[in-house]
Amino acid sequence: xxxxxxxxxxxxxxxxxRAVLGGALALxxxxxxxxxxxxERGPAPPLKSVLPFPPGASVMTGQLDDPAYVALFTRHxxxxxxxxxxxxxxxLRPDGSFRFDAPDRLARFARDNRLRLFGHALxxxxxxxxxxxxxxxDPRAFAAAYRNYILAVxxxxxxxxxxxxxxxxxxxxxxxxxxxxLWSRNLGRLDHMRLAFEHxxxxxxxxxxxxxxxxLESRPRKRATxxxxxxxxxxxxxxxxxxxxxxxxxxxxxPGEFTRSLRELASFGLPVHVAEIDISLNRARxxxxxxxxxxxxxxRLYGEVVEAMMTLPARQRFALTTWGLRDxxxxxxxxxxxxxxxxxxxxxxxxxxxxxPTFWAVAxxxx
Ligand code: XIL
Numbered sequence: 491x492x493x494x495x496x497x498x499x500x501x502x503x504x505x506x507x508r509a510v511l512g513g514a515l516a517l518x519x520x521x522x523x524x525x526x527x528x529x530e531r532g533p534a535p536p537l538k539s540v541l542p543f544p545p546g547a548s549v550m551t552g553q554l555d556d557p558a559y560v561a562l563f564t565r566h567x568x569x570x571x572x573x574x575x576x577x578x579x580x581x582l583r584p585d586g587s588f589r590f591d592a593p594d595r596l597a598r599f600a601r602d603n604r605l606r607l608f609g610h611a612l613x614x615x616x617x618x619x620x621x622x623x624x625x626x627x628d629p630r631a632f633a634a635a636y637r638n639y640i641l642a643v644x645x646x647x648x649x650x651x652x653x654x655x656x657x658x659x660x661x662x663x664x665x666x667x668x669x670x671x672l673w674s675r676n677l678g679r680l681d682h683m684r685l686a687f688e689h690x691x692x693x694x695x696x697x698x699x700x701x702x703x704x705x706l707e708s709r710p711r712k713r714a715t716x717x718x719x720x721x722x723x724x725x726x727x728x729x730x731x732x733x734x735x736x737x738x739x740x741x742x743x744x745p746g747e748f749t750r751s752l753r754e755l756a757s758f759g760l761p762v763h764v765a766e767i768d769i770s771l772n773r774a775r776x777x778x779x780x781x782x783x784x785x786x787x788x789x790r791l792y793g794e795v796v797e798a799m800m801t802l803p804a805r806q807r808f809a810l811t812t813w814g815l816r817d818x819x820x821x822x823x824x825x826x827x828x829x830x831x832x833x834x835x836x837x838x839x840x841x842x843x844x845x846x847p848t849f850w851a852v853a854x855x856x857x
Contacts, residue, residue, distance in 0.1 A: 534844070534853070542856065546608065548572070548573035570599070572593055580593070584621060608651065608811065611654075613656060636673070649696060653698035656687050660719060662715070665713075666715070700763060702766075704737070732760055738768055748791065748795055767812050774787075792851045796810070813836075817835045
């Protein structure tokens, strides 16, 4: 590893918690990555030894074939969320049978490497498997198949999964009420969620059961609906034990918005999971003096996220999960999400596995 140059130390301090050098110009001038080179600060300490809550990332089985990926993951992280292969779309075949090869491989990898396994996701409006569409409009058959699915999937990882996203993205896009879905039509707007939590509890009494959603910091109305939904589910007796905030953020989110949102989510006293964080450069709008300016905002925002987590009581800091490990692993850098250059760079590690300024902002905010 290289010995860090003194100016590079100062650069890192800018994006750290106790930033004293203000302003985008100072940042742009002092940053070491003007030529696309990440600022070097010596060896990146294992995140899991720096953060006082578990750091995790989403994973797909194909990535486990890459030894560099595995080494980076196990050095830094202590929790794993399946990115796709524990979703209904993967597990439930059109004929109604289940396939568990990939999710089992992820679970085995987690066990072999002493990583916490976080299940994602049991009920999601976006999934419309043929096996359920066939019984659309037959509430009894639907309810039975629904319970059967949740018992089979959450039950399979019983005792291993520390938590599950039981209901994912239930609030309408604009924040006005709840989404219509195959699930809500057959089992009721609120009831399909209550039932999902009850079935998941039956399947795995030890897992913390989460609700999860996005755009909570950028859309206060959506956040308010989410909070109301949580309240209703708790009142209805649903065994909801944790609150997820996906945190797919854009680098131009105004300072303080994330913190305000997290505090409100934490007001129930339940554990909070920053469950899918990535901070997009490409989706940020508005006027920026340069890409470097935007990157500096991105790093500061990562720092704010960790600081906000640190202000919660320890029992409420469930985990912080990035959606992907290295930039090139991110869904935001795949052609369907990122059709035009420049390539987005939303995560903590570059494609070579080096800690970016975002990594150091996270590490510094925790120290
Ligand atoms: C995305 C994955 O990253 C993709 O690989 C997959 O094809 C589609 O889903 N919110 C969620 C995640 O809860 O499950 C989504 O993951 C990203 C948005």
